[in-house]
Amino acid sequence: MRRRAVGRTVLDKPFWSKLCASVTFAILLAMLLVTGQSGAQSDASDDPVLQGTLSVRDSEGEKNPVPDVSITVADGADSIGATVSGEDGTFEIPVPLNGAEERVVAVTLEEDTLPNGVNLRNPDRNPLQITVRAQSGGRAVFGLDDEAVENTYAADTGVTMRRVLQLSAEGIKLGLILALAAMGLSLVFGTTGLVNFAHGEMITWGALVAFFFNAYGLAGIFGFLAGGLPLIGTGGNLVFAAIAALIIAFLTGMAMDRFIFRRLRRRGIGLTSQLVITIGLSMAIRYSFLYVFRGDPRSFKDWAVQKGVDIGPITLAPKDLWTIGISLVVLIAAGLMLQRTRIGKAMRAVADNRDLAASSGIDVERVIILVWGYGAVLAALSGILFGLGESVRWDMGFRLLLMVFAGVTLGGLGTAFGALVGSLVVGIFIQVSTLFISPELKSVGALLILVLILVARPQGILGQKERIG
């Protein structure tokens, strides 16, 4: 489908479109093939299965699996079976019923095999008496607590200057990560008027592609580079993986505009419809990620664990400092691009008045496709940096998205600088609020600001009034 031949729109050429789509598709397929193998397992026996999952809460309130714990099952003196919890913390033991409808068994967790510092929440409830039924099997639930985490919950609760500073630093890091994603969201909203609920999946996509290259792909292809460059060292793989992921995110972002949203605009589908479509798309993509990547959180191979460095009263890992540095540089570069370069000025012109921009010779469609591309790159980078600090999960982007919305709304929808300021405020607020509320509720705080800011000042801190009515 060739449009005008006059405009020098390199990106419209079929070659580019095909490349975007085929690269995206190939990566998804490869991920399916590689990760799918791990899930292939089948149980031949017909006996009902007693199962359970061992997990322990970390300081974020997230559940982490506890592997390699011995579980034994017995019925009186009659031993039925023993197993060890797997990588994902799950265990399964088939229980023969010998023709009966159900059978009560004692499930024992061997406490010596728990990792150091992890204890049973309720030592009296070991062994557990579980009824295994022919149809539904049985579930054994053991509550586990991490001593260190529970102690930080208990002891480190006072409001001290050190904690305020420490949490503020972590908040700045989170805020900058949110700002990267928020800038893309805000630019797309500015140029097309679309509130893109699928932006969270662009965050996850970046992290997943980087994880994929980091764990499977680049190690084989470009691994020799990592060894060959003394500056990057053995952990350098992730740097290449991240660069590859950013390039792919750029192509994917443009493909999303070219193959979905440009077509919707051409069909004359209204913005409200498009908004609901982004929601459907978000759900379809998110669960495709779950389908391919599975549910458990994973860490990048490189720099997963780092020792903190003391800076005055606060302690940050080197990767946190890198995260802050990289996002600051990228955000400043993006800001300068918007202010100084031709394409940046064109973006602002389209955002300000699309028709006026078009009539003064700006190729609006080209600007929009580039906005999608750059927005996807920024989102992917935020996903990679978030994954570096925490872990890579199939729904990480969706969890971040509402905080990104909070930041964007706080700063004022459609303004790039507002998105930065709003995100920083939200990031710091989220982290510092854990001084007063339990960490599992910290995103509730962020969502509450989102609601409150709409009551008090709906146009945001830096927004213009006419955008909201």
Added chain:
Amino acid sequence: MDWGSIFEGAIRAAFDLDAVVFAIAAIGLNIHFGYTGLLNFGQVGFMAAGAYGVGIATTYFGWNPWVALVVGILAAVVLALILGLPTLRLRADYLAIVTIATSEILRLSFRSVSLREFSGGSNGINGFANAFYAWSPFDPQVQYGIRIPGIDLSIKFFGNRAWILLIGWIVVVALLIFVRLAVSSPWGRVLKAIREDEDAVRALGKNAYWFKVQSLIVGGVIGAIGGMVLSIGTQTVQPDVYSTSLTFFVWTALILGGVGRTWSPVIGAMIFWVLLSFTEGVLRQGVENNYLPDWLIDGVQVGQVRFIMVGLGLCALLIFRPQGIFGDRNEMALEDR
């Protein structure tokens, strides 16, 4: 493949608890979106308000079940006021963002450890529906069903399920009559006028903002009734059931049926569950009988296909047939304003 059981499961799904709950929630959403044009992306928040209202009132406070039902409805009214008063003056997508955020606030708060004794944490609230089943005329051990003469297919439900389904479908019919009367009244005509042109409504001296708040309350209360039926039917309130995906499942069912018609959300909900149950039945049997290779799909992944399908289905509907099966394109609030 046992096609008989797949088809039977699909037809059963059209009448089962999920279909009732979706029908009720979609009737509420139809008032918001179909008649008034409000983008409520937090219908699940209203459902949770109803379910937790009943659950907390009966277990934590130990109140009478009738009082508990009133508490559930009041909770939805309060939620609608909190959501609506600040945002209904603003552009449509602000309501969308705030409702989706609030439904997540509710879910995260209900499942939090700090409120565990109140809302039961991630285990939720269980065993509060006994009073309801004590009134049941059906024997829990016996299966009840309606046999269609001449067709060798009988859909049966155990006594307790049959009881909640009977009540649920009676509620659906009552709500349909209510909606029919409401939208053909002067009040309903103002709502439709707001959907078409809010400025014109204001020019005629109507307080469009206040009518939108009322619409949000009425649809939200209906959503809360859906949540109550769900929680009584499953005899439990689980926080993670009330996640944002559920809202968009209801949206898909509503748009599938067609917005802006009285009974189309009910038909939409039934067709939605027939389709889901059918594909899931086919996939599950395909996996169990090893027609589908292990590396492609396994038992856990079958459940995830549902979400992918609904997401793509929602996109496809809006692109190719936004009026759904029975709707009228002229009665859609999806154009730009």
